[in-house]
Amino acid sequence: MGASTSPTIPIRMGIIGLGLIAEYHIRSLNRMSGVSIVAVSDVNVNRLQAIGEQLQLPASKRYPHYEALIRDPGVDAILSLTPNDVHFDIIRIALEEHKAVLAEKPLTLTWEETDQLERLYTANPVPLLVHYKHRYGAAFQYTKQLLAEHKLGKIYNIQFRYLMDAFSPYRQHPYTWRHNLAKAGSGVVGDTASHIIDLARFLVGEFKSVAALLHIITPERSDPVTGLPVKVDVEDLAAFHGIIGDNTVGTFITHKNAIGKRHDIEVDIYGELGTLHASLNNPESIRIVLRDLEHPDAEYETWAVPAIYNHTADGDFIKLARGEFVDRAPLFDDGYKNQWVLEKILQSWRENGRLVEV
Numbered sequence: 001m002g003a004s005t006s007p008t009i010p011i012r013m014g015i016i017g018l019g020l021i022a023e024y025h026i027r028s029l030n031r032m033s034g035v036s037i038v039a040v041s042d043v044n045v046n047r048l049q050a051i052g053e054q055l056q057l058p059a060s061k062r063y064p065h066y067e068a069l070i071r072d073p074g075v076d077a078i079l080s081l082t083p084n085d086v087h088f089d090i091i092r093i094a095l096e097e098h099k100a101v102l103a104e105k106p107l108t109l110t111w112e113e114t115d116q117l118e119r120l121y122t123a124n125p126v127p128l129l130v131h132y133k134h135r136y137g138a139a140f141q142y143t144k145q146l147l148a149e150h151k152l153g154k155i156y157n158i159q160f161r162y163l164m165d166a167f168s169p170y171r172q173h174p175y176t177w178r179h180n181l182a183k184a185g186s187g188v189v190g191d192t193a194s195h196i197i198d199l200a201r202f203l204v205g206e207f208k209s210v211a212a213l214l215h216i217i218t219p220e221r222s223d224p225v226t227g228l229p230v231k232v233d234v235e236d237l238a239a240f241h242g243i244i245g246d247n248t249v250g251t252f253i254t255h256k257n258a259i260g261k262r263h264d265i266e267v268d269i270y271g272e273l274g275t276l277h278a279s280l281n282n283p284e285s286i287r288i289v290l291r292d293l294e295h296p297d298a299e300y301e302t303w304a305v306p307a308i309y310n311h312t313a314d315g316d317f318i319k320l321a322r323g324e325f326v327d328r329a330p331l332f333d334d335g336y337k338n339q340w341v342l343e344k345i346l347q348s349w350r351e352n353g354r355l356v357e358v
Contacts, residue, residue: 008033008034009034009322009323010034010035010036010076011034011035011036011076011077011318011321011322012036012038012074012075012076012077013029013035013036013037013038013039013075013076013077013078013079014037014038014039014040014041014069014070014072014075014077014078014079015037015039015040015041015078015079015081016040016041016042016066016069016070016078016079016080016081016082016090017041017042017079017080017081017082017083017104018040018041018042018044018047018048018051018081019047019081021081022051022079022081025079025081025314026051026054026055028312028314028315029314029318032314032315032318035318037055037057038057038061038074038075039057039061039062039063039069039072039074039075040052040055040057040061040062040063040069041062041063041064041065041066041068041069042064043064043065045064048062048063048064049062061074066080066082066086066089066090066093067089067093070090070093070094070097070099071093071097075099076099076100076321077099077100077101077102077127077317077318077321078090078094078099078100078101078102079101079102079317080094080101080102080103080104081104082104083177083183083184084104084106084108084109084183084184084185084190085109085182085183085184085185087103087104087106087107087108087109087113088108088109088113088114088116088117090103091103091107091108091117091121091128092117092120094126094128095120095121095124095126096124098124098126099126100126100127100128100317100320100321101126101127101128101129102128102129102131102313102314102317103128103129103130103131103335104130104131105130105131105132105190105194105195105198105335105338106185106190106194106335106338106339106342107130107332107335107336107338107339108185108339109184109185110185111339111340111342111343114335114336114339114340118332118336121332125332127317127320127321127323128320128331128332128335129313129316129317129320129329129330129331130198130330130331130332130334130335130338131313131330132194132195132198132199132313132330132334132338133195133313134195134196134198134199134265134280135198135199135202135313135328135330136311136312136313136316137265137278137280137283138283138284138305138309138310139278139279139280139282139283139284139285139286139305140199140202140203140267140278140280141305141309141311141328142278142286142303142305142306142309143203143267143269143276143278143286144202144203144328145309146276146286146288147203147204147269151273151274151276151288151290152269152270152271152272152273152274152275152276152290153271153272153273153274154246154271154272155204155245155246155248155269155270155271156248156249156270156271156272157248157249157250157251157269157270158200158203158204158244158248158249158250158251158267158268158269158270159250159251159252159267159268159269159270160196160199160200160250160251160252160253160254160265160266160267161252161253161254161264161265161266161267162192162193162195162196162252162253162254162264162265163253163254163255163256163258163261163264163266164256164258164261164262164263164264165256165257165258165259165260165261165262166256166263167217167218167236167255167256167257168256168257168258168259169218169257170259172222173221174221174222174223174224175221175222175223175224175230175232176224178191178234179221179230179232179233179234179236180233180234181233181234184234186234186235186342186346187214187216187232187234187235187236187238188234188235188236188237188238188254188255188256189214189235189238189342189345189346190342192238192254192255192256193238193240193252193254193342193345194338194342195265196252196254196265196267197252197338197341197342198330198334198338199265199267200244200250200252201244201334201337201338201341202330203267203269204244204245204248204250205244205245205246205248206244206245206337206358207242207243207244207250207341207344207358208242208243208244208245208357208358209242209243209355209356209357209358210240210241210242210341210344210345210348210355210356210358211240211241211242211348211353211354211355211356212238212239212240212345212346212348212349212353213238213239213240213349213353214235214237214238214239214345214346214349215235215236215237215238215239216232216234216235216236216237217236217237217255217257218232218236218257219231219232220232235349236255236256236257237253237254237255237257238252238253238254238255238345239252239253239254240252240345240348242355242358263280263281264279264280264281265279265280266278266279266280267279273290273291273292274288274289274290274291274298275288275289275300276288277300283305284304284305285302285303285304285305286302286303286305287300287301287302287303288300288301288303289301311328313329313330316328316329317329340358341358344356344357344358
């Protein structure tokens, strides 16, 4: 692929990992001009054949193993939508083949893998977007602009809540790879905390320190095949705080046992001139209050989010694959720094929750 930014450059896409999230990406890619899905891969043969039939792909383009798909000369770019334990290997092979890759978060299973990958990437960089999809929430994109304009002045405190009810007891959610340390590397730390860490870095700046409290709410879940209980060996609640950017205190909590919260990220930002509230579930507006000596009794107002902030990770990935620069996109360096914060959260908890430098 050349470095031209022309949207007419065709992109032949290969998708690795055909779980439910793949269906969202397939619909998204099918709406894009010049993009075609030419190959798929999954260890689940039934799923592989079903999606292959849906996309009308020949049998030769339905790969049981991801390496053959990545090395296929007819594939230009890779969507990696797999469990965490194969992230490193998929990106490693994509680097060898010099192919653009959309990499699921967290970047790898462990910090050691990320550190090794950084050396490989530096030697042979490719267009790479880490799938911190919630950075693309329109209200968060607008918030970024308002902070860049110093609407709130100096930021004192930023608070994140990423809550859902997917693992609440009434749902009886079975045991999955996300509950397995060997497959996932961590629980909600890598799964959901990584998203709000990315948002905090995107909005305010780099982490300087962090202290963590991790907890297992549900210690056993039923095996989906046998029905027998299986031990959960990763945390399903994470609370942490630290210093971010220019001496901003950040506070964070995430878990999937919040009945009444189907899926939402909320952020409150407190500054010297006012306060702002933004939510994943309300992409059309933000709530803001600005007070000063002339307006001491000002109340919250609702500001509409301009349509210019409606972007998607898939759309930006295709731009990157075509050689364009996209300044809002989460790139390899974002994944690298995010993984270091994850490592420090886990370190803090191993050391009884002490505050550690990042």
